[in-house]
Amino acid sequence: MPKRLAYSLSDEVLEHVFSFIQSDKDRNVVSAVCKSWYEIERWCRRKIFVGNCYAVSPKMVIRRFPQVRSIELKGKPHFADFNLVPDGWGGYVLPWITEMAGAYPWLDEIRLKRMVVTDESLELIAKSFKDFKVLVLASCEGFSTDGLAAIAASCKNLRELDLRESEVDDSSVHWLSHFPETYTSMVSLNISCLGSGEVSFSALERLVSRCPNLRSLKLNRAVPLDKTANILRLAPQLVEFSTCTYSAELRSDVFSNLAGAFSNCKELRSLSGFWDVVPDYLPAIYSVCSRLTSLNLSYATIHSPDLIKLVSHCPSLQRLLVLDYIEDSGLEALASNCKDLQELRVFPSDPFDVEPNASLTEQGLVAVSLGCPKLQSVLYFCRRMSNAALVTIAQNCPNLTRFRLCIIEPNTADYLTGEPFDVGFGAIVEHCKDLIRLSLSGLLTDCVFEYIGKYAKKLEMLSVAFAGDSDLGLHHVLSGCESLRKLEIRDCPFGDKALLTNAAKLETMRSLLMSSCSVSLEACKLLSQKMPRLNVEVIDERGPPDSRPKNCTVDKLYIYRSVAGPRFDMPPFVWTKDEDLALRLSP
Amino acid sequence: MVLEKDLNLDATELRLGLPGSSEESLRISNKRALPNMNDDSGVAAAKKCDQETAPPTKAQVVGWPPIRSYRKNSLQTKKTEAETGGMYVKVSMDGAPYLRKIDLKVYKGYPELFKALEDMFKFKVGKYSEREGYNGSEFVPTYEDKDGDWMLVGDVPWEMFINACKRLRIVRGSEARGLGCVV
Numbered sequence: 001m002p003k004r005l006a007y008s009l010s011d012e013v014l015e016h017v018f019s020f021i022q023s024d025k026d027r028n029v030v031s032a033v034c035k036s037w038y039e040i041e042r043w044c045r046r047k048i049f050v051g052n053c054y055a056v057s058p059k060m061v062i063r064r065f066p067q068v069r070s071i072e073l074k075g076k077p078h079f080a081d082f083n084l085v086p087d088g089w090g091g092y093v094l095p096w097i098t099e100m101a102g103a104y105p106w107l108d109e110i111r112l113k114r115m116v117v118t119d120e121s122l123e124l125i126a127k128s129f130k131d132f133k134v135l136v137l138a139s140c141e142g143f144s145t146d147g148l149a150a151i152a153a154s155c156k157n158l159r160e161l162d163l164r165e166s167e168v169d170d171s172s173v174h175w176l177s178h179f180p181e182t183y184t185s186m187v188s189l190n191i192s193c194l195g196s197g198e199v200s201f202s203a204l205e206r207l208v209s210r211c212p213n214l215r216s217l218k219l220n221r222a223v224p225l226d227k228t229a230n231i232l233r234l235a236p237q238l239v240e241f242s243t244c245t246y247s248a249e250l251r252s253d254v255f256s257n258l259a260g261a262f263s264n265c266k267e268l269r270s271l272s273g274f275w276d277v278v279p280d281y282l283p284a285i286y287s288v289c290s291r292l293t294s295l296n297l298s299y300a301t302i303h304s305p306d307l308i309k310l311v312s313h314c315p316s317l318q319r320l321l322v323l324d325y326i327e328d329s330g331l332e333a334l335a336s337n338c339k340d341l342q343e344l345r346v347f348p349s350d351p352f353d354v355e356p357n358a359s360l361t362e363q364g365l366v367a368v369s370l371g372c373p374k375l376q377s378v379l380y381f382c383r384r385m386s387n388a389a390l391v392t393i394a395q396n397c398p399n400l401t402r403f404r405l406c407i408i409e410p411n412t413a414d415y416l417t418g419e420p421f422d423v424g425f426g427a428i429v430e431h432c433k434d435l436i437r438l439s440l441s442g443l444l445t446d447c448v449f450e451y452i453g454k455y456a457k458k459l460e461m462l463s464v465a466f467a468g469d470s471d472l473g474l475h476h477v478l479s480g481c482e483s484l485r486k487l488e489i490r491d492c493p494f495g496d497k498a499l500l501t502n503a504a505k506l507e508t509m510r511s512l513l514m515s516s517c518s519v520s521l522e523a524c525k526l527l528s529q530k531m532p533r534l535n536v537e538v539i540d541e542r543g544p545p546d547s548r549p550k551n552c553t554v555d556k557l558y559i560y561r562s563v564a565g566p567r568f569d570m571p572p573f574v575w576t577k578d579e580d581l582a583l584r585l586s587p
Numbered sequence: 588m589v590l591e592k593d594l595n596l597d598a599t600e601l602r603l604g605l606p607g608s609s610e611e612s613l614r615i616s617n618k619r620a621l622p623n624m625n626d627d628s629g630v631a632a633a634k635k636c637d638q639e640t641a642p643p644t645k646a647q648v649v650g651w652p653p654i655r656s657y658r659k660n661s662l663q664t665k666k667t668e669a670e671t672g673g674m675y676v677k678v679s680m681d682g683a684p685y686l687r688k689i690d691l692k693v694y695k696g697y698p699e700l701f702k703a704l705e706d707m708f709k710f711k712v713g714k715y716s717e718r719e720g721y722n723g724s725e726f727v728p729t730y731e732d733k734d735g736d737w738m739l740v741g742d743v744p745w746e747m748f749i750n751a752c753k754r755l756r757i758v759r760g761s762e763a764r765g766l767g768c769v770v
Contacts, residue, residue, distance in 0.1 A: 082650035139657070165657045193657070275661070299661055349662070351652050357677075359685040381652060408652050439653075465651065490650070515650075 015044045024049050046070060051485075051510050053091060053115065054535065057564040058099035069108055070134075071100070075115035077513045077558060078463075079488050081139065084515050084556070086541055088571045091115045094124075095569075101128035108157075109134035116140070117166075122147030126154035134160040144169035145194075152178035162190040164218075170195055176203035181210075188216040192242050192273065195220070201227055209234045215267075218242035221275045226254050232261035240294075241265070242273035250280040263287040272296030272321075279306040289313035293340075296321040298347050304358075308333040318374075319343040324360040324381065331364030335371025344368055345379040348408060362389040369396040377402040384415040385442060390424025394431040403428055404439035410466040410491075413443040420444050426451030429459070436483075439463040449473040453480020461486040471498040478502035490515040495553070496523035503530050511560035518553050521545045527559070528577040535562045538575040545575055674749060680708045680726070680757035691749040697741055704728060708757060730755050 009017075018041055021027055031041040047070040050056060061068070075091025093115045100107055107129045117140045125132065132155045137143075145168065151158065152175055176199060186207065191199060199220055205227075208214060214235050223231075223244035232238070258281065262268070268288045277300045292314050297307070298321040307322065307330045317338040324346055326334070334341065346364070350357045362385045369375060375397050385407050394400075413419060420443040429435060429452050436458055440448065444467035452459070453476035460483050467473070474494035477487065479502055487509065495518035499506075506512060506527075521538065524545075528536045538545050539556035566576050654662075674691040687707055694700045701712045710726045728740040732751040740748070740755070 079650070081655045082653045083656065084650045139655075165655070298658075347654070347658065348652065351654055351659075351662075352647060355679075356685045357688060359683070406652050410648070410651065463653075465653075 011040050014040050018044055022047070043067060047109075048072070050074070052560050052562075053093075053096065054564065054567050055510070055560060055562045058096045060564065062099060062103040066103070067106075068100075068104055069106055070111075071096075071107065071109065072111040072113075073115060074113045077114075077488065077511060078486070079490070079513050079515065080114055084490065084513075086539065086571075086573060089539070089574065090567065090569055090571070092569060093117050094121045097121045097124045097128075101125075105129065106131060108132055111136040111138075112140055113138040114140065116142040117147070118142050119144055119147035119150070123150040126150040129155075131157055133157055136160065136162040136164070137166045138162070139165045141167040144171040145173045145175040146171045149173050149175035149178040152176065152183075153180070156180075156183060157185055158183075159185050159213075160188040161186070162188060163193050164190050166193050168194055174200045174203060176200055176207060179203075179207055181206075183207075184210050185213065186211040187213050188240075189214070190216070190218040190242075191220050192218040193220065195222070199223070205230060205234065211235075212237070214238065216240035216270075218272065219244050221273075225258065225281070229254075229257045229261040232258075232265060236264040237267055238265055239267050240270040240272075241268060242296075243271065243277075244273060244275065250278065255281060255284055259284040259287065266291075268292070270294035270296075270319075274300035274302075276300075277302060279303075282306060282310055286313050290315065292317060294319040298323055298345065301325065301349070303327075304330045312337050314338060315340075317341055321345040321347070323347050323349045324356075324358040325349055326364070327359045328361055328364040328367065329359070331360075332367045332371075335367045339372060340374060341368070341372040342374050343377040344372075344375065346381060347379075348381040351381070351408060354409075356383045362386055365389070366392050366396075369393040373397075374399070376400060379404045379406075379439075381406045381408060383408050384412070385421065385424070386414045386416045387419060387421060387424035387427075388416065390421065391427040394424075394427035398431045399434065400428070400432040401434050402437040403432065403435060404437065404463070405441055406439065407442040410441075411443045412441075420448070422447035422451065426455070429455040433458065435459055437461045440467055441465060443467075445469050446473040446476070449476040453477055456481055458483050460484060462488075464489045464492055466491045468492045468494060471495050474498035475501060478505045484508075485510045487511075488513045489517060491517070493518050495519050499523055500526060500530075503527055503534075506534055506559055507531060507561050509561070511558065513559075514557045516555065517557070519557050520551065520553055521548075522550065524554060524557060525577065533561055533563065535560055535566055536576060537570070539573060540575065541573045676730075676752055676754050678704065678707070678755040678757070680710070681759050683708060689755075691752060696745045697748075700740075701728070704755075704757065710757065713760070725760050726757050727760050728755060728757050 014037065018027075018030060021030060024047075027041060027045060031038045042064050043066065045065045046068060048061060048065060048068050049072045050061070051074050053073045053075050073093065073096060075093070076085055076089060079085055080089070091114060093112055101124055105128070108131050110125065111134070117137055122143055125135070135151060135158070148168070151161065199222065201223060204219075204223075208217065208231055215238060217231070217235060217238055218240070219228075219231070219242055221244055225244070228244055232241070262285050265288055269291060271285065271288070271292060271294070274297050279302055282302070289310070290313065293316055295314065295317060300323070302310070303325045304327040307326045311317065311320075311330070311334050315337055318340050319342060320334065320338070322345070326346065331346075346360065360382055362382060365378070365380050365382070366389050369392065376399055378400065379402075382405075385405065414421060414424070422445055425438075425440055425444070425448050429438070435456060438452070438456065438459055438461070440463065446469045449468060449472070452462070459481050462477065462481070462484065464487075471494055473492065474489070475498040477484070478498060489512075494514065499519060500523060524536050524538055527534065537558040538554045539558060540554060542555060545552075545554055570576065675688050676691060678687045678689055689703065689707075691700070694703065705711060712726070712728060729737050730740050730748070730752045731737055731754045733753060737756070743751070
């Protein structure tokens with residue numbers, strides 16, 4: 001009976017039906033129904049997401065999916081953001097671009113995260129893809145304004161150029177001027193990471209004035225205040241805008257010009273930037289505040305009283321990023337004014353100072369949890385916390401999907417009871433049944449991992465630091481967290497037993513990174529032998545792991561599943577097994 | 588590239604005393620100084636103020652707290668820019684779990700400074716008289732001068748004060764009572 005149904009729908013009809021199925025997961029399910037559906041689906045899949053660029057080779061992707069238009073790749077593990085992965089580790093995009101240049105002439109979207117992108121790669125993109133539209137380079141590095149110039153000059157239909165948080169070398173090329181006068185397609189431009197020498201303001205103004213579809217513009221720091229007003233007047237249709245440097249003293253002419261320019265922007269919903277802002281200028285944005293849904297003040301030295309004034313003008317706010325200058329009082333004001341708040345991130349203004357320089361404690365977060373029923377995503381840096389507060393937060397916000405708490409001093413205990421935070425985080429995972437991301441901090445024993453293993457069934461990403469007592473902790477997580485995809489651990493006493501017992505689990509995950517834990521080289525070799533579809537990489541800058549005493553633990557360990565086998569671009573400080581099942585120095 | 592701003596001067600410094608202690612003996616002078624200033628928090632905190640422009644006294648752990656390089660670099664630039672211009676001093680108050688930093692250059696005299704401190708920490712500075720110090724207030728503003736001595740704010744002309752002041756501390760009136768007068 002099922003066979004007849006499959007034949008009764010023609011390929012064209014099936015393809016048409018599949019075109020409505022966008023999510024990768026659903027597409028994968030569709031392709032597993034039967035051989036003919038697999039065939040039809042692979043020819044009409046247009047978007048590919050590769051969460052680990054070493055999990056599969058470009059040739060394999062091209063072989064299965066011959067007509068891809070959009071690709072997203074991620075390279076280095078998340079811990080690389082915090083300097084825990086040495087430079088030169090890998091994540092090069094050039095091999096991918098080289099293969100795709102030949103196979104996908106109609107590729108129009110490339111999104112990369114934590115990858116090394118060279119000017120050569122950018123030039124190849126510019127040359128190879130005739131209808132190129134979207135380039136997003138998030139936290140990437142390795143390229144200069146030369147590469148950007150190539151993109152600007154060749155990509156006539158470019159709609160999106162987003163360099164968020166990438167490191168760009170200044171080659172002194174006026175790359176913006178390389179957009180021809182006939183180019184008018186820009187919709188989203190994010191150059192907030194560029195330094196002062198890298199953007200010609202007049203070229204920027206000309207570009208903005210000839211792109212009527214521009215919706216999102218994120219400028220870099222060096223553009224001065226009076227120029228900001230000019231830009232806004234040229235693009236009153238902006239939905240997202242990142243401001244630039246505010247000048248040192250309040251000048252009423254500059255202020256009124258700026259205020260006027262902002263008041264023209266009826267579509268503005270998201271503001272960010274605010275580097276070096278002088279609080280006296282903040283009222284210039286009041287006219288747009290009532291419509292703002294997203295506000296990123298996390299680079300702004302604005303103190304609590306001014307922040308309170310500002311948030312009281314923003315009742316529609318859904319997303320707020322801010323420094324701890326907001327203090328508990330500011331968060332209380334946020335809780336009473338912004339009932340639609342879904343995401344809150346509070347960063348430390350002085351993370352390396354032992355003493356707090358702002359009155360921000362657990363109370364602020366508790367207030368927000370109480371006042372903002374739609375709160376889903378939290379990132380909170382603070383210097384003290386209590387289990388009672390965590391339990392309250394968990395009970396107030398059962399819909400939390402992302403909870404990342406960073407108590408700045410490692411191993412800090414509950415300031416009220418002196419206890420570890422096992423109970424507090426236990427409450428979080430127990431109440432927040434949809435939690436997909438969790439970052440732990442503070443004093444923690446193996447108990448917290450028992451709770452996590454027991455309750456956090458939807459958890460996909462877990463970050464652990466300076467926690468736990470023994471292998472049992474890691475074992476609880478690996479054996480209990482059914483949805484776990486990414487696990488990153490540093491400075492925890494987790495070792496061989498938990499890893500080897502749960503070896504099979506590792507193949508169901510994207511990756512595991514362990515830094516300064518208690519895993520031995522022997523265990524790495526054993527794991528490699530047992531699990532041929534795992535790449536087990538030992539990252540150790542101290543020298544060959546083989547040369548150290550047997551009971552010495554490895555510095556860093558990166559384990560990820562792969563159908564591509566071991567990679568060929570490893571630097572000297574990465575060790576892995578070879579065909580002889582012995583660890584060797586990589587070439 | 589790890590942003591190593593820590594030289595851990597504390598650990599390599601030569602001084603008398605057991606390892607791990609950071610006590611300094613209280614200097615004796617004929618200035619109007621304050622008792623009870625050699626408690627741990629005061630001295631340790633004062634020591635930190637010495638290293639205001641030097642790296643923090645704690646050894647920094649690589650990658651902790653987990654802040655992206657992008658953000659760290661922004662903070663670093665901001666700090667250098669801010670502190671080259673002004674005369675920044677830390678202000679603490681007994682009982683308050685936080686510090687503030689203020690730029691003394693911003694104020695024209697003591698009345699403005701006191702108003703700012705009152706707003707920041709929600710207290711009232713009492714009436715000042717040269718003979719009796721501050722009256723009618725639970726809290727008293729004090730400062731650490733270049734010699735490491737703790738003095739009552741208001742004793743010296745404003746210009747002299749802002750050049751000498753390294754750090755401010757608002758203490759409980761009871762601790763400041765019973766001070767000797769300037770000879």
